[in-house]
Amino acid sequence: MLGRLDTFLAGGVVRSKAGTFVVVSFLAIYFSSGFAALLYQVIWQRMLAIFSGADLFAITTIVASFMAGLGVGSVCAGTLADRVSFRWQIGLFAAAEAFTGLLGWASTWWYYDVLYKQYGHLSSSPVFVAVVLFGSLLLPTFLMGMTLPLLSKALTPAVELAGRRIGSLYALNTLGAASGALATAWILMGRLSFEQILEIGVAINFAVALLAVVLGFVLSRLGSVTSHRESSAAAAVAVPSTFSFSTWAVIYGLSGFTALSLEIVWFRILGVMLKSNSFTFPHLLGVYLASLAIGIFVGSHIVRFVKRSAGIFLALQSGVMIYAGVSIVGLIWGLENLSKLDWLRGYLSGYNSLDVTAARRGIESWISLAGPHPNFVSLYILVPLALIAPPTLMMGLSFPFLQTAVQDSRAFLGRRVGWLQGANILGSTLGSMLVGGLFLEIFGTSWTLRFLIAASGVFLVLSVRQLLQFTIKGQRLGYIVSFVIVIALIGAIPSGTDLWAKLHGSMEEHVIVTESGSGLSVLKNQNPAFSEITWVYTNGLGQSWIPYHSVSVIHSRLGVLPVLIHPDPKEIAVIGLGSGDTAFSLGGRPETQEITCIEIVESQLDGLRLLHAKQPYGGLESLLTDKRIKYVFGDGRRYLAASQKKYDIIEADALRATSAFAGNLYSFEYFQLLRSRLKPGGLALTWAPTHRTLETFMRVFPYVLNFDSVVVGSDQPIAFDPATIRARLDHPFTQAYYAKAGLDLREVVFPFFDKKFEELRANRGQLGLPDWNTDLFPRDEYPR
Numbered sequence: 145m146l147g148r149l150d151t152f153l154a155g156g157v158v159r160s161k162a163g164t165f166v167v168v169s170f171l172a173i174y175f176s177s178g179f180a181a182l183l184y185q186v187i188w189q190r191m192l193a194i195f196s197g198a199d200l201f202a203i204t205t206i207v208a209s210f211m212a213g214l215g216v217g218s219v220c221a222g223t224l225a226d227r228v229s230f231r232w233q234i235g236l237f238a239a240a241e242a243f244t245g246l247l248g249w250a251s252t253w254w255y256y257d258v259l260y261k262q263y264g265h266l267s268s269s270p271v272f273v274a275v276v277l278f279g280s281l282l283l284p285t286f287l288m289g290m291t292l293p294l295l296s297k298a299l300t301p302a303v304e305l306a307g308r309r310i311g312s313l314y315a316l317n318t319l320g321a322a323s324g325a326l327a328t329a330w331i332l333m334g335r336l337s338f339e340q341i342l343e344i345g346v347a348i349n350f351a352v353a354l355l356a357v358v359l360g361f362v363l364s365r366l367g368s369v370t371s372h373r374e375s376s377a378a379a380a381v382a383v384p385s386t387f388s389f390s391t392w393a394v395i396y397g398l399s400g401f402t403a404l405s406l407e408i409v410w411f412r413i414l415g416v417m418l419k420s421n422s423f424t425f426p427h428l429l430g431v432y433l434a435s436l437a438i439g440i441f442v443g444s445h446i447v448r449f450v451k452r453s454a455g456i457f458l459a460l461q462s463g464v465m466i467y468a469g470v471s472i473v474g475l476i477w478g479l480e481n482l483s484k485l486d487w488l489r490g491y492l493s494g495y496n497s498l499d500v501t502a503a504r505r506g507i508e509s510w511i512s513l514a515g516p517h518p519n520f521v522s523l524y525i526l527v528p529l530a531l532i533a534p535p536t537l538m539m540g541l542s543f544p545f546l547q548t549a550v551q552d553s554r555a556f557l558g559r560r561v562g563w564l565q566g567a568n569i570l571g572s573t574l575g576s577m578l579v580g581g582l583f584l585e586i587f588g589t590s591w592t593l594r595f596l597i598a599a600s601g602v603f604l605v606l607s608v609r610q611l612l613q614f615t616i617k618g619q620r621l622g623y624i625v626s627f628v629i630v631i632a633l634i635g636a637i638p639s640g641t642d643l644w645a646k647l648h649g650s651m652e653e654h655v656i657v658t659e660s661g662s663g664l665s666v667l668k669n670q671n672p673a674f675s676e677i678t679w680v681y682t683n684g685l686g687q688s689w690i691p692y693h694s695v696s697v698i699h700s701r702l703g704v705l706p707v708l709i710h711p712d713p714k715e716i717a718v719i720g721l722g723s724g725d726t727a728f729s730l731g732g733r734p735e736t737q738e739i740t741c742i743e744i745v746e747s748q749l750d751g752l753r754l755l756h757a758k759q760p761y762g763g764l765e766s767l768l769t770d771k772r773i774k775y776v777f778g779d780g781r782r783y784l785a786a787s788q789k790k791y792d793i794i795e796a797d798a799l800r801a802t803s804a805f806a807g808n809l810y811s812f813e814y815f816q817l818l819r820s821r822l823k824p825g826g827l828a829l830t831w832a833p834t835h836r837t838l839e840t841f842m843r844v845f846p847y848v849l850n851f852d853s854v855v856v857g858s859d860q861p862i863a864f865d866p867a868t869i870r871a872r873l874d875h876p877f878t879q880a881y882y883a884k885a886g887l888d889l890r891e892v893v894f895p896f897f898d899k900k901f902e903e904l905r906a907n908r909g910q911l912g913l914p915d916w917n918t919d920l921f922p923r924d925e926y927p928r
Contacts, residue, residue, distance in 0.1 A: 178320025180348040195260040197779025215569030217289025222562015225297035233298035234360030245349030268786035293562035311444030311544035322433035329426035334926030393567040400571030416684030419497035439540020447544040454549040458607035460542035465600030469633040493649025495686030585661035590640040663745035674759040688723035703729025719780030720797030742780040763885030795829030807922020815844040840916040848906035
């Protein structure tokens with residue numbers, strides 16, 4: 145069995161078992177290279193987001209920069225690979241791996257110590273951020289992009305074997321990448337710091353470089369890289385393509401555009417369904433890449449039996465988009481009509497997400513999670529597989545067919561691999577920029593999906609032309625069928641409101657949906673008139689409620705307490721809008737002149753406006769008409785870091801510790817930033833969801849009061865005098881202000897009036913944890 149696998153992977157071109165073993169070893173180390181690359185991608189994105197922010201612009205720029213470097217490296221290496229000898233091809237591959245490792249080793253210093261610590265104050269300029277991100281990622285991703293063309297040319301001695309050998313290389317590298325993404329999410333994060341995870345990648349790169357040199361030397365001595373003619377009787381005689389190579393490059397560029405655009409759409413939909421947390425993105429990326437790798441493996445095995453490789457490639461590309469549309473339509477229909485999906489419908493309608501801590505323990509012990517939510521296997525594996533596995537399998541299947549269709553001379557093999565990959569990555573880069581930064585912002589997910597289905601019509605038309613090139617009548621009928629399929633799918637895609645209502649376990653008349661590129665806001669009410677409690681969801685996860693006092697006072701307490709404690713709160717900053725409860729509650733003192741509210745999901749404010757128009761509420765009226773409130777849309781931490789302005793009060797609305805990038809607002813360095821942006825005697829507030837967060841906060845602020853997980857810190861002693869606070873509460877402005885929202889101040893503040901000051905003051909003698917949350921080790925974000 146192992147021997148047959150070796151022969152398959154090696155392509156049947158080497159003259160000895162030793163040669164076969166060496167070629168398979170090359171494939172194995174290329175798997176490791178992919179594993180390291182995804183470690184870097186996940187960690188670098190986290191590090192760079194501390195500097196650039198985690199908003200739409202920053203994340204889109206990071207992804208586009210990463211892809212652009214890969215594309216340029218692939219193009220350059222492809223041309224170079226055709227001009228140098230086998231030993232140079234292997235040597236350059238090894239050098240690319242070694243230098244990638246060196247850059248990985250230095251990346252913490254550059255991305256964090258230099259960019260964030262020394263130049264973080266410059267991150268307010270989008271142009272500066274874009275240039276820095278592109279420049280910082282260009283060299284390491286350029287080196288990563290070089291590897292496939294170099295290794296493809298070195299290990300493919302005959303053009304007839306291009307599809308099989310290049311497919312095997314790409315499949316194993318992609319499978320390694322999938323493994324890296326999943327391992328980072330579920331095993332490494334929370335166990336190791338970002339620096340330690342990068343060290344693993346560095347060690348892998350150096351090992352790959354060393355092994356590549358050794359294996360290359362052995363393979364050249366064995367003489368197993370000479371030209372070879374495919375002699376398998378089962379190999380099919382390929383039907384020539386009707387397209388030039390430049391046309392194929394354009395087609396593959398469009399394939400990259402639709403693939404990454406679809407990935408963004410899928411990740412938004414699945415992120416909402418899973419009620420996204422810090423594990424969601426790398427987990428879904430791992431599923432996506434694993435499905436792609438399996439498809440490439442299968443395609444590499446069957447490509448030699450197929451005559452019309454070009455037509456099959458185009459047909460598979462058409463199938464990707466057709467399935468993408470049909471699966472969304474089928475999902476919405478199933479949620480409405482299938483009793484077997486009651487468990488999923490119940491989860492989607494819920495306020496809370498899956499307990500990722502229990503899920504992680506379940507993974508570690510190989511036991512699926514059981515409890516009030518759907519089990520982990522169903523939600524995190526079966527649902528993503530149902531939506532994205534079939535189309536990504538087709539993407540993978542198509543790759544070896546494309547290589548077979550375009551590779552007609554070994555002399556140009558390297559550059560054709562490089563230029564095709566470069567075109568595909570260029571398309572992917574444009575997809576990330578246009579869909580992530582424009583289409584979702586203007587059209588929303590539903591219309592973006594419709595646009596992508598319409599674009600897939602190009603593949604349908606081209607596949608008809610390629611597969612039916614000898615029958616004019618057949619082509620005409622094929623064009624008509626293609627048109628009907630595209631129009632039918634576009635018409636069947638649910639509207640944005642219907643799509644998101646169903647994915648929140650509700651109906652259109654019970655939700656208010658506002659969507660932008662930065663995220664999704666859904667307001668849900670059991671009553672179509674919105675006369676009961678309205679639940680506020682952001683990207684599928686419950687965040688708060690309206691009226692403000694109806695469920696809990698936690699959000700109100702975050703706003704009311706500091707303005708009542710501070711003697712003169714003129715200027716205030718709050719990170720997060722949500723229902724508006726905290727931002728509203730901060731406005732209860734007549735002394736307050738300005739409240740800066742920084743929100744990363746721009747569509748939330750539009751949703752609150754629509755809700756107030758539908759069901760007027762005093763709290764929202766004050767929030768939306770108060771001229772003291774200035775709204776800023778973007779990453780809150782970046783805003784504070786880039787501004788030198790100081791405030792009397794700075795706080796962040798309650799944020800779940802396991803939310804993506806939540807560690808950026810619960811770290812030691814973030815609390816240091818707050819302290820540096822406070823006026824003398826100013827107050828910093830945070831919700832402390834864990835004891836570790838409390839300890840982290842206390843390590844920064846010398847004076848801390850704890851009001852049942854609402855923590856107040858300052859660099860000067862904090863005066864909590866019940867008599868003084870009662871007097872402030874009795875001020876006519878304050879009474880009238882909070883009365884608009886029906887807020888019961890006795891429930892918010894009075895529970896602490898009977899406590900002695902010593903009971904409220906955080907006990908510094910209880911600092912006992914040997915570890916706390918830092919930017920480079922956000923432990924609470926990845927609980928174990």
